[in-house]
Amino acid sequence: MSSLKQLQDLIQEKYKIDPATLDPNASMLEQGVDSLALAEFLFDIEDHFGIEFPDARADINSLAGLAQVIDEIKASKAA
């Protein structure tokens, strides 16, 4: 399963947000996700994927952008 699909499943499961209503390429903050909820979601992502987000990427808040960071981290772990 792609990282993006897993993120969409995670956000649906946790916040009951239908992935179809959230543009993966747009900022989640600009789509009504509160900054505190986003911080909590990032923590859950780390748990789910077993990764740690680098502080330098903390500004990313679109689902597609997060999926890309996750894929990069996974790739660097695998290498």
Added chain:
Amino acid sequence: MAAITGIGVVSPHGDSHEAMFAALMRGESAIHKFTSDLPNAKPAAVASAAFEASEWFTPLQLAGVDRVSQFAVAAAARAMIDAGAAGMYEPARIGIYVGCGMGGGSSLEAGYTSGLRSGRVPPLTIPAFMPNAPASHIAMRLKATGPVLTYSVACASSAVALGEAAKAIRCGEVDMAIAGGSEALLVPGVVKAWQAMQTLSVFEPGRAASSCRPFAADRSGFALGEGAAFVVLESPERARARGARRYAELTGWGLSCDATHLTKPDAGGQQAAIRNALAVAGLEARDIGYCNAHGTATRIGDVVESEALNGAWGADIDRLRVSSTKSMHGHLLGAAGALEAVITVLALEKRQLPPNACCETPEPACRLNLVRETGAAAPDLNAAISSSFAFGGTNAVLVFQRA
């Protein structure tokens, strides 16, 4: 003085203050067994509140909102609905006054547990457990932009909050105050900490409901409770002008500190708070017909409270009917003063006295006219007090009169 024009609760006896009062009048205890999976955990007797967070929050809104804040938002919103006061006042003229003893205990415990287990602490642990979070969540929900304050004075927290709110109404600092308290500490670590302090009632299998026995010879401590209670306060003139229902008026408030011991109560300090409250209300002790006592059912506490009441009432002590409703709803700690104030207000409004339940044999050292019967009517009742005495020595007494 301030008129009480709205009431809202999240209580061990349910979400309706009317149904809660009716259950209390029937002498129904909401206390039951609590167990946890902590090492060496012993069962305790507690009174929990059935609560459905999804009635008040979307899953997204619940991020970082502890149970204590969820209770607070629900009870305060119910009080506002009950008062029919939405849109009546400028947001900047509305104040929020909240009593809370310990904040978000479940978030703090979950944060520590997670940290100890994995080294990772959830990022919203701090905003979830900070003790002023309940007040802030109410302010955001009700759009109140005036003073938004939290009083953390242990078991007197929300009695203090009501008194401070009434002062703010009287001096014109706010036009409307939403005042009350919230507490949600039925989590394994906190229950264990209270057990360690030897203040909780002895748990007896099959007898959990009657484990808190205030002013009884066989009392052994209190049962922890959880919940929230809020009232809407307005000046009597404004309340009348807008045709609001007035349950009762908060006419007196008295504070004092024992300044003797952190946890041992003191009759002199308690008496001072009673006298201060009566003086603000302009009443004599004999004018008061009912006292909703602090009555925690500890071995020492009930005797000291009886001494304080006897000191203040003197020869008139038999005219004062007394009950501790903690026997049925448990001790809500920071929310106790507000919940018991609501019960006192409803007792005045209905001229009915809730019983001092579970007291088969009264403690001989407590010379009080306890309400031992259920369904007690009080046709002549015009004024009542609610007492809250805190660890730390602060005593708070509120006087209510019929509107």
